[in-house]
Amino acid sequence: MSKNMKISERLGALSIKNVTKVYDPEGVNVKAVDNCSMEIEGGEVCMIVGPSGCGKTTLLNSIAGFHSITEGSIHLDNELLCGPEKPIAAQGADRMVVFQHGALFPWKTLQENVAYGPTVQKTLGAKEAMSKAGDMLAEAGLGNFLTRYPGEVSSGMARRAEIVRALINDPKVLLLDEPYRAMDALTKQIMHESLLETYDRTGVTIFFITHDLEEAIFLGDKVHIVTTRPCQLKKTVEVKIPRPRSYETQSSEDFRKLLAEVNEAVHEEAVKAFQAGERELA
């Protein structure tokens, strides 16, 4: 995929229509997502922000096929992932997830982890998969750590390796759930640069959940602000800052304006979430 293509021509368009998800633990209904709709174009970096516990992970899990949806439908490039007749999407390598807490297999080396996808999908032989994994890890600056286990490297390196493990499968969509939470500012900065570089190279659609508003604007083409539980789309802010972006953009006037706009919307929802919490406890 070339980056010269217009965004709308690229693969990986996600269309989320009227999705509702009700959890039903012990007969008590918890509506996590309510009639939520979102259009994400192919090759777009789409950032999701919203209060804690509002249902963001639930939405991501529905796209990935980790659980069923109660109502509505999700399409990927006009093909049905899940809908009324098929409540749970099939898991597949076209949608790769990078998990909130990291899920590299601790019993495989970084290289084996990355080679795993193509090997089990049989798109590559075991040997080719290993050598391609080695090349891709080296490209991501991890060439010296191929034979290390995830427990032996820093969390930043592990996260980069996990993104490489996802990308080696040529996914249409990369689903990231707060991947850089709990990282220090410096590591985060390096992570952002490396993700943006990856994006510029591959043009993969990115669905990225975060709590960090600056991160959302710095990385995103669009920032979707969702409401407190149940999750609905509240507002979409378009980020028209040209790419490639560098850290200096964060101090620009445009950036500050967008930040204020997003902040206002999120704050409103956070207050609502807080009050709802107080009501629940009362």
Added chain:
Amino acid sequence: MSASSQATNGQNKIAKPQGFDLLIYRVKKYFGRLDPYLTILGIGLWLFTYWVLCEGLQVWRFTKLPGPVAVSKDWFSTTPFQGISIFTAEYYDHIAVSCRRILIAFGIATALGVPLGLFMGWSRSIRDYIFPLIEVLRPIPILAWVPLSILLLPGFEWPVLFLATLASFFVTTLNAMLGVDSIDEEYFRAAGCLGSSRWDVFMNVVVPGALPFIFTGLQISIGVAWFSLVAAEMVSGDLGLGYLIVDAYMNNVTVPMVIAMITLGFIGYFSSALVRMLGNKLMAWHVKELNQQGR
């Protein structure tokens, strides 16, 4: 990126001690700590108490027991008074028989228990079939199985093997199952995303993920195997260390009894150390992870 790779290049150039040097380094490090001295002191204290009770002060019923001096005299003598020493073939016959039985019993228990436990952890329906049954049989003490096994199985050998296998089988199965339960759900999800078949998941997530629990279980299970083997040999045996203990007791020769007990202790210790070593070999990732956490 380039900065980090430079730094690691530098790290790699520091020569690590190898071979003999590594051994010397480890020995030095070991004796540089307090642990070995405490261990030696502990053993010394224990032996001294044993000697004081039996031979030094000859306290009350301890006179019936041979003390450390009497035991070691016979144990290392070419002409032992009471028939058993490191120079008699009989001693090694008993050891060999017990070890062979452990090998068979522990082998069968592991070969059956690990896969069964893994499948029970992996598949809800297999667990529903088998788990309740195992949970009912497991609490029955091994000695309660003795009459049944003698009635059911021919000769001396089969009941003994059966009893030694049974207890260790339960431990291994349960631990393997709990090992699967302990695996984080996210690894299954990641494997699913990456396009694994159900069998891929079993081989690449279930088996390695349960391994730490399995080996903890195997260490307990080999101890349990020794425990039930000796119990079985004492009740229904013709040879073996357990048999030697009762036989010596019946014939009023107490030195071989003590020798057999101490021998059991050492062999038991070595067998679980062997299992632990094998585990560490198979789980380099786990060992390194624990090292990283400073354990």
